[in-house]
Amino acid sequence: MAGRLEGKRVLVTQAEDYMGPATIELFTEEGAEVIADNSDLTETGRCQALIAQTGDIDVLVANLASPNFTGIQVTDLADEDWHCTFDMMVHPLHGLCQAVVPQMIARQAGKIVVYGSATALKGMPTVTAYSAARAAQAGYIRSLGVEVAKHNVQANLIAQNYVENPVYYPQKLREKESFQKSLARQVPLGRLATAREDALFALFLASNESDFFVGQSIPFSGGWTQ
Amino acid sequence: MAGRLEGKRVLVTQAEDYMGPATIELFTEEGAEVIADNSDLTETGRCQALIAQTGDIDVLVANLASPNFTGIQVTDLADEDWHCTFDMMVHPLHGLCQAVVPQMIARQAGKIVVYGSATALKGMPTVTAYSAARAAQAGYIRSLGVEVAKHNVQANLIAQNYVENPVYYPQKLREKESFQKSLARQVPLGRLATAREDALFALFLASNESDFFVGQSIPFSGGWTQ
Amino acid sequence: MAGRLEGKRVLVTQAEDYMGPATIELFTEEGAEVIADNSDLTETGRCQALIAQTGDIDVLVANLASPNFTGIQVTDLADEDWHCTFDMMVHPLHGLCQAVVPQMIARQAGKIVVYGSATALKGMPTVTAYSAARAAQAGYIRSLGVEVAKHNVQANLIAQNYVENPVYYPQKLREKESFQKSLARQVPLGRLATAREDALFALFLASNESDFFVGQSIPFSGGWTQ
Amino acid sequence: MAGRLEGKRVLVTQAEDYMGPATIELFTEEGAEVIADNSDLTETGRCQALIAQTGDIDVLVANLASPNFTGIQVTDLADEDWHCTFDMMVHPLHGLCQAVVPQMIARQAGKIVVYGSATALKGMPTVTAYSAARAAQAGYIRSLGVEVAKHNVQANLIAQNYVENPVYYPQKLREKESFQKSLARQVPLGRLATAREDALFALFLASNESDFFVGQSIPFSGGWTQ
Numbered sequence: 081m082a083g084r085l086e087g088k089r090v091l092v093t094q095a096e097d098y099m100g101p102a103t104i105e106l107f108t109e110e111g112a113e114v115i116a117d118n119s120d121l122t123e124t125g126r127c128q129a130l131i132a133q134t135g136d137i138d139v140l141v142a143n144l145a146s147p148n149f150t151g152i153q154v155t156d157l158a159d160e161d162w163h164c165t166f167d168m169m170v171h172p173l174h175g176l177c178q179a180v181v182p183q184m185i186a187r188q189a190g191k192i193v194v195y196g197s198a199t200a201l202k203g204m205p206t207v208t209a210y211s212a213a214r215a216a217q218a219g220y221i222r223s224l225g226v227e228v229a230k231h232n233v234q235a236n237l238i239a240q241n242y243v244e245n246p247v248y249y250p251q252k253l254r255e256k257e258s259f260q261k262s263l264a265r266q267v268p269l270g271r272l273a274t275a276r277e278d279a280l281f282a283l284f285l286a287s288n289e290s291d292f293f294v295g296q297s298i299p300f301s302g303g304w305t306q
Numbered sequence: 307m308a309g310r311l312e313g314k315r316v317l318v319t320q321a322e323d324y325m326g327p328a329t330i331e332l333f334t335e336e337g338a339e340v341i342a343d344n345s346d347l348t349e350t351g352r353c354q355a356l357i358a359q360t361g362d363i364d365v366l367v368a369n370l371a372s373p374n375f376t377g378i379q380v381t382d383l384a385d386e387d388w389h390c391t392f393d394m395m396v397h398p399l400h401g402l403c404q405a406v407v408p409q410m411i412a413r414q415a416g417k418i419v420v421y422g423s424a425t426a427l428k429g430m431p432t433v434t435a436y437s438a439a440r441a442a443q444a445g446y447i448r449s450l451g452v453e454v455a456k457h458n459v460q461a462n463l464i465a466q467n468y469v470e471n472p473v474y475y476p477q478k479l480r481e482k483e484s485f486q487k488s489l490a491r492q493v494p495l496g497r498l499a500t501a502r503e504d505a506l507f508a509l510f511l512a513s514n515e516s517d518f519f520v521g522q523s524i525p526f527s528g529g530w531t532q
Numbered sequence: 533m534a535g536r537l538e539g540k541r542v543l544v545t546q547a548e549d550y551m552g553p554a555t556i557e558l559f560t561e562e563g564a565e566v567i568a569d570n571s572d573l574t575e576t577g578r579c580q581a582l583i584a585q586t587g588d589i590d591v592l593v594a595n596l597a598s599p600n601f602t603g604i605q606v607t608d609l610a611d612e613d614w615h616c617t618f619d620m621m622v623h624p625l626h627g628l629c630q631a632v633v634p635q636m637i638a639r640q641a642g643k644i645v646v647y648g649s650a651t652a653l654k655g656m657p658t659v660t661a662y663s664a665a666r667a668a669q670a671g672y673i674r675s676l677g678v679e680v681a682k683h684n685v686q687a688n689l690i691a692q693n694y695v696e697n698p699v700y701y702p703q704k705l706r707e708k709e710s711f712q713k714s715l716a717r718q719v720p721l722g723r724l725a726t727a728r729e730d731a732l733f734a735l736f737l738a739s740n741e742s743d744f745f746v747g748q749s750i751p752f753s754g755g756w757t758q
Numbered sequence: 759m760a761g762r763l764e765g766k767r768v769l770v771t772q773a774e775d776y777m778g779p780a781t782i783e784l785f786t787e788e789g790a791e792v793i794a795d796n797s798d799l800t801e802t803g804r805c806q807a808l809i810a811q812t813g814d815i816d817v818l819v820a821n822l823a824s825p826n827f828t829g830i831q832v833t834d835l836a837d838e839d840w841h842c843t844f845d846m847m848v849h850p851l852h853g854l855c856q857a858v859v860p861q862m863i864a865r866q867a868g869k870i871v872v873y874g875s876a877t878a879l880k881g882m883p884t885v886t887a888y889s890a891a892r893a894a895q896a897g898y899i900r901s902l903g904v905e906v907a908k909h910n911v912q913a914n915l916i917a918q919n920y921v922e923n924p925v926y927y928p929q930k931l932r933e934k935e936s937f938q939k940s941l942a943r944q945v946p947l948g949r950l951a952t953a954r955e956d957a958l959f960a961l962f963l964a965s966n967e968s969d970f971f972v973g974q975s976i977p978f979s980g981g982w983t984q
Contacts (some may be wrong), residue, residue, distance in 0.1 A: 084759030152402075154450055155408055162400060168394065170438065174380075182381055200441075203448035203521045203720075203758055210444035212396065215426075219441020220425055222429035222984055224380055229946035229981050263718065268655075268907035273970040280967040289958040292951040294981030295429045303907050303972030306655055306900055308534030354754050429946075429984055448758055455720035491943065494681035494881075499744040507740040515732040518725040520755030529681050529746030532674055532881055606902055607860055614852060618844065622890065626832075628842060634833055639847075647861020653894075655900035655973040664848065664898035667878075674881035675833055747881045 084287045086111035088138040091130075093117050093176065097146035098245065099195045102275035103269045103282055110283060122167050127175025136187075139286045140180050143195040144169045144217075148248065149212040157209055165213035173217055177235070181228060190233040194221055195278075199239035200297060202305040218297040225295020233256070236285050236293050242266075242303040243273045268303030310513045312337035312386055314364040317356075318404065319343050324371035324471065325421045326500035329508055336509060338365070348393050350516035353401025361411075365512045366406050370395045370443075372438040374474065383435055387419040391439035403450060407459065416459040418448055419511045421504075426523060428531040444523040451521020462511050462519050467501045467527040468492075494529030536739045538563035540590040543582075550597035550697065551647045554727035555734055564591070570693025574619050581670065590641075591738045592632050594646040596621045596669075600662040609661055617665035625669055629676060633685065641687065642685040645737045646673055647730075651747060652694035654757040670704060670749040677747020688745050690735050692720075693753040697724045698731050720755030762965045764789035766816040771795050771854065774925065776823035776875045780953035781960055787962060790817070797823050800845050802954075805853025812864075816838075817964045820872040822847045822895075826888040826926065834886055843891035851895055855902060859911065868911040871963045872899055873956075877898050878975060880983040903973020912962050919971035919979040921951045925947040946981030 094100055095116035104114050113166050115134050121144070131137075145169035149161050178190060184190025199207055200214035218237055224236040230298055242263070249272060253259050264270050281300055284290055299305045316333050321342035330340050341360050343478055347353055347370070357363075372394035403418060410416025423440035425433055444463055449459040458524050468489070475498060479485050491498050505514055507526055525531045542559050543551055547568035551644050556566050567586050573579055573596070583589075598620035629644060636642025651659055651664035670689055677687040694715070699726060705711050716722050733752055736742055751757045768785050770778055773794035782792050793812050793819070799805055809815075824846035827839050855870060864867025869943055877885055878892035896915055903913040920941070927950060932936050942948050959978055977983045 081764070084760070085462035128884075154404055154453060155411075157400075158406065162366035162397075166396075166442075170392075170442070171388075174383075174434070174438070178380055178383065185381075199449065200445050202753070203450075203452035205449065205453035205720075206451045208400070208446055208453065210451035212400070212442045215445020215448070216392075216396070216438045218445075219426055220434055220438035222441070223425065223431065223434045224429075225984070226381060226465035226946045226981055227431035227434065228631075230948050232947075268904045268972050269970060270908050277967070277970050281970075283964050286969070289955070289962070292947060292955050292959075292978055292980050294946050294979075294984065296977060296984050298976055299974060300970055301972075302970050303904055305656065305973065306903070306974050308536070309591075310534070355598055431946075451758070452720045456722050467589055480636070481890070494678040494746050494883075495684075495744060496682050497553060503741070503744050507744075510736050510741070515736070518729050518733075518752055518754050520720050520753075520758065522751060522758050524750055525748060527746075528744050529678055529881070532678070532746065532748050565824070594899055605781065607854055607863075607906060609852075609856065614849075618848075618894075622844075623840075626835075626886070626907075630832055632833065637833075650946070651901065652897050655902075655904035657901065657905035660901045660905065661975055663901035664852070664894045667897020667900070668844075668890045668894035670850070671878050672890035674891035674893070675877065675883065677879075677884045678881035679832060679883035733886070 084283060089111045089115065089136060090141060090286065091117060091134050092139045092143055093121060093142045094143050094145060094210065097143070098211050099275060102279040103141055103143065106276065106283055107286070121172035123229055123263045127161040127172055128179045131176065131179035136183060137180065139191045139193065140176060141174050141191065141282065141286065142176055144172055148207055151181065151206050153206055154208045162209045164210045166216070169213045170216045173220060177178040177224060180286060181233065184233045185228065185231045188232045192235035192285050193282050194237040195282065196239050196297060197302040197306045198239040201273040201299060221297065222295040229294045231265050233251040234290060234293055235295055237297040238278065238281055238285070239297045239299045240278060241304050243278045244275055266304055269299070271299070271302065273302060309337040310509060314338045315362060316365040316512065317341045317343065317360050318367045318369055319347060319403050320369050320371060323369070325501060325504060327473060328505040329367055329369065332502065332505040332509055333512070339365065345386050347401065348397035353398055357402065357405035361407065364387045365419065366402060367508065367512065368399050368418065370398055373501045374433055377432050379432055380434045383469060384464045391435045392398040393443070395439045396442045399446060400428065402494040407454060410459040411454065411468055414429045414458045417512050418461035420463040421508065422463040422465050422523060424465040424531045425524055427465050427525065439473050447523065448458045448521045460517060460519055461521060463523040464504065464507055465523045465525045466504060467530050485507045490531055495526070497528065499526070499528060535563040535737060537752060539754070540566065541588060542565045542591040542593060543567045543569060543586050543589045543737065544593045544595055546595050546597060551730060553595055554731040555595065558728065558735055559738070569570045573627065575622035575628045577635040579624055580631045582707040583628065583631035584631050588625060588635060589632065591643045591733065592628060593738065594625050594628055594644065596624055600659055603658050605658055606660045608687045614649045614661045614670060617661045618668070621665045622668045629638065633680060637680065637683045643738050644687035645734050647734065648691050648749060649751040650691040650751055650757045653691050655753065657666040673749065674747040681746045684743060685746055687747055688742065689749040690730065690732060690733055691749045693756050698729050718756055719753070723754065725752070725754060761789040761854055762961060766790045767793065767814060768817040768819060768964065769795060769812050769815045770819045770821055771791045771799060772821050772823060775821070777953060777956060780957040781819055783855065784954065784957040784961055785964070787811065799853065804851055806857045809854065809857035812910065814861060815858065817869045818854060819960065819964065820851050820854055822850055826885055829884050831884055832886045834947035840887045842903050844894070845888045847891045848894045851898060859906060862911045863906065863909045866910045868965050870913035871960050872915040873960065874917050874975060875917040876917040876977055876979040876983045889965060890913050895930055899975065900973040907972045912969060912971055913973055914968065915975040916956065917975045917977045918956060919982050921956045922953050945979070949980065951978070952981060
């Protein structure tokens, strides 16, 4: 490989979930020293403590996922499920960023890469809680990105959908004809992305190649949203 | 006036704050029966109770505002201020909508109009908490709008900035030359909107004239964002 | 009606096509003096001459439509069809605006309302020429709007799709089950807009109620795009 | 380097202008065989002929630039300058794509990367012609991208601004204090991008790493637009 992250220390959160495994594999191949964390970031003070114990990091990969509660109409959504999306995806994002930004400002360099969702950008039925929380992430990164840009710290977000994932797209679902038809209609590219493809975009955003990107939420969805 | 809300019952929340007074004045002129609420919507169960006690409403005006904490860098933001924006603007929005949508679906008609913020759409330094919460509102309305559209219920959001308001733009600030220069640079129109102008857009979204609008966040900012 | 255009002189182009008839009917009801033009705006000098002969106008309704050539793949698109979209929709828009802006600047007031297309904002197969030309309109209005805002001239565009129209949606097509299924899938609201509903939005943008809108392209598509 | 374009044949148009030199240098380093063309693409039939004579190409880099006529108000814009932007940037883009897409569909693989402009996405005074033409490019790529996606052909556009370039930002301008102040205000990152940084993004979009991107116009502007 090309060593595009040679000499970089990278923290990946929720390392066994969502985009964690594919990210760790690729980033390690590219020369990064990856710190993989699996602790519960919803605990009070945990984000702050994690950054403190990790020490200097060049790249924070905020990989935060919650159930998406797809299929539950807004009228049936339980209060705890509503709050779950914010507790798992929004508050820890702020906790992590607030804790890591000072060291990045001190070094006048740093990258924050968020695995977010395209549902932050485009409406979809029966995912109101998830959409709201994912949009909060996008809005946060937009303003944070502008705020920290002058310190040469770049924060950006991947607004993804239709990426292979055993939780959101279990094999059984993928084999259904109805799913395949829906995929052909919804996604111009006509297939799911592999996790590797998604990690390749995160690699771009984590590397020095993306220094001019500021607070962006970039669709990664095979054309579902552009 | 034209009676554009003749025969409509409209609930306006946080009625004494933000866009409440201008909305109530205009909507009343246009023939609406306005129920003005000033209760604290952050209390558990309060949104549900408010809708229950109000009875049938044709239009919900979700007028929810919190301090915006402008000028506080992300590294200095207090935890309680972070949560304040979500507690005042995001969770009550869901509470109100979840409570009111069933009656609107039952009647196959209804409007939800949210006074949101253009900071949901465009990054700005030192307003990370506010931007995140306002973006959560926009993301919520985007998906809610799509979900309830088939029931002829329309939910839309005004993504506003630079609207006259004694809290965000006190007279003292407005008289400063530095503020006027900044306004000329940031806002192509070169002035603040009046609250009345803003309420006129809410009137459009609350009336039958906007039946084809679904889950949109429409900039209202004199060109600051488009 | 409410006289929302009382005392206004309004020029509507291509008056017998597309959104012309519905606009003229509604705007006249609202008190406007409507000048309906049906001349061929692709002729050299015609836009300039039209504005000159019309005299003072408060509102320009740029109603410009061409065939959309739907169903023709990019590889099969004839050169003359490609150019047709620009010749009918883009160059006359500039011709009209360039001719009318000086009198609006002189009066420090004026509105330009463009009936555009949501295909300017969202990709769709087999409409490349049409999308490009409609996007050119949106981009033009975005920058024109910013440029003329300080003179209290507002230029905005309706980014519409799925509006009743005998050319784009002939009755025969509308009766097909396949069309109705496609409509249910593509348009969250589940129906076409009436031309009247669309004209009501144009009325808002043409009236004094929209003074704070600057260079915007606002989706009007039942949720197809937001 | 990493050979990220190993074995690829790449056509770069207008090779001595705009982003041509930086692209050719980087892409060659990355293993591509670069065909650099400098012919006048406004000539009738030239795009078709160029693709025919070039033979199989894996990546088309549509590097098309015209004067931007900054500073000329819409009322003063000469007709020939208006048409110049479309003749140099829009019609050749279609000519090139129409000519190259059939071979890419035949191979079920191909990339089209357009160096476009962020003025396609955000309004700016005194660049109406340029904005319109650049927006036409973005709208074209949006629909073309959706149309060809199912053939595994990806078309995307870099919506750039504030990139070093001797024509748009001559050294003399860059040394002015007024320019530096404007830069600090307009661009959150506070500096121009180097052409190399821009080419690195084009490299990503030209390589196999971007297979899941469909018809997108991605801001590259240091935060000027997001």
